[in-house]
Amino acid sequence: MPLSHGPGPPRPSAPMLGASRCPPKSPLVDFYSWTLLFRWLLGWGMRPIARPLPEPVDTDTPRARVNIVVPARNEEANLKNLLPRLSNQTYPCTVTVVDDHSTDKTAEVARANGAIVLESKDLPIGWTGKNWACWQGANQNPYGLLVFLDADTLPSKTLIARLASQVEMANGLISVQPFHRMFKWSERFAATFNLLGAMGARLGRKASLAFGPVLATKSSDYFAVGGHKLVSNSIIEDVELGRAYEAAGLDVKTFAGRNQVEFRMYPEGIGQMFEGFTKNLAPALLSSNWLWSLGVIFWFSGVMVASWELPYALAKWALTGVAPTTSVLVAAVILYVGYAIQICVMLKPLGNFGISAAFMPLGVITFIVVFGWSVICAAKGD
Numbered sequence: 001m002p003l004s005h006g007p008g009p010p011r012p013s014a015p016m017l018g019a020s021r022c023p024p025k026s027p028l029v030d031f032y033s034w035t036l037l038f039r040w041l042l043g044w045g046m047r048p049i050a051r052p053l054p055e056p057v058d059t060d061t062p063r064a065r066v067n068i069v070v071p072a073r074n075e076e077a078n079l080k081n082l083l084p085r086l087s088n089q090t091y092p093c094t095v096t097v098v099d100d101h102s103t104d105k106t107a108e109v110a111r112a113n114g115a116i117v118l119e120s121k122d123l124p125i126g127w128t129g130k131n132w133a134c135w136q137g138a139n140q141n142p143y144g145l146l147v148f149l150d151a152d153t154l155p156s157k158t159l160i161a162r163l164a165s166q167v168e169m170a171n172g173l174i175s176v177q178p179f180h181r182m183f184k185w186s187e188r189f190a191a192t193f194n195l196l197g198a199m200g201a202r203l204g205r206k207a208s209l210a211f212g213p214v215l216a217t218k219s220s221d222y223f224a225v226g227g228h229k230l231v232s233n234s235i236i237e238d239v240e241l242g243r244a245y246e247a248a249g250l251d252v253k254t255f256a257g258r259n260q261v262e263f264r265m266y267p268e269g270i271g272q273m274f275e276g277f278t279k280n281l282a283p284a285l286l287s288s289n290w291l292w293s294l295g296v297i298f299w300f301s302g303v304m305v306a307s308w309e310l311p312y313a314l315a316k317w318a319l320t321g322v323a324p325t326t327s328v329l330v331a332a333v334i335l336y337v338g339y340a341i342q343i344c345v346m347l348k349p350l351g352n353f354g355i356s357a358a359f360m361p362l363g364v365i366t367f368i369v370v371f372g373w374s375v376i377c378a379a380k381g382d
Helices: 031-046 076-087 106-112 129-140 159-169 185-200 219-225 237-247 270-285 290-320 326-347 356-380
Strands: 066-072 094-099 116-119 145-149 153-155 172-177 214-218 251-256 261-263
Touching: 031 290, 031 326, 066 076, 066 129, 066 159, 076 094, 076 106, 076 153, 094 106, 094 129, 106 116, 116 129, 129 145, 129 219, 129 237, 145 159, 145 219, 159 172, 159 214, 172 237, 185 270, 185 290, 185 326, 185 356, 214 219, 214 237, 219 237, 237 251, 270 356, 290 326, 290 356, 326 356
Parallel strands: 066 094, 066 145, 094 116, 172 251
Antiparallel strands: 145 214, 153 261, 172 214
């Protein structure tokens, strides 16, 4: 009989013939990764449609009178760029600058460039400064066509002609999102905000949200729906005004401003951008159709994953010395590059963002911080 050695640890069994250790499951073939692919494809379906503002259409009808309203508070520098461009338009227009208690030379610059200067009255209770200025300017010339321009916009010489042509052909509100012109790298942190804003607003699609920097309408339609008086205390007055038009059975059409009108949003850097987006980011993004908003959120969740899978894998490799499997590394690279290319394509007609999409993690972090703070401020009523 074989001798027994008593109790002890079990001996490892011999591997079965043909058996091998199963390799780690590739992220490319599991369910979660398929949802990432779906989110990427969803982004293409929900991308902003950057329709350019069409050429003006020649008609035999007399040209309608165009009154441009520019709300301005301490906009001396911006008016020096805007007003000469308005005086060089191919379509005749009257420019009214509503001076909202400026402490610089806003009024002097406006008069020197041929604009009518309307000194704003004191702000009534229940109004925001911009809405009050726009309402006063609209009532200054309540006939013909109305165009509201932000002081920091830079129009081409045919912008007013194109706007007038679109307004005369249809009843409703015409809105243009200006092309975002940037000169500093810090300004490109706005890339994520611009893209999500354009997606959330359904740029170029039916039932889109209006953009405040450039609005054009018939005076009769404006006063019929209530104008800025109806949205007097709103910080997203452009969105609410567009909804008022739709409630009245009037169309709201949005166009991309590339080659027609541009602006430089936050030239002073990240601090100014943080302050500006904090004020209206959450209300604006959450004001769209709830189903559409969920789609945008679902797509952006894919961007967040793609932004961190590759940096996380590389950082873990550097810190622990454990290299990721080839399949994991390839999947992370494909995700990162795929979403970066998608974002670059979407951003191209919206501004000169260049290759800023290659730095997705920074954009994602900035957006999460600002959006979170914007939600807190909105909840507190700040």
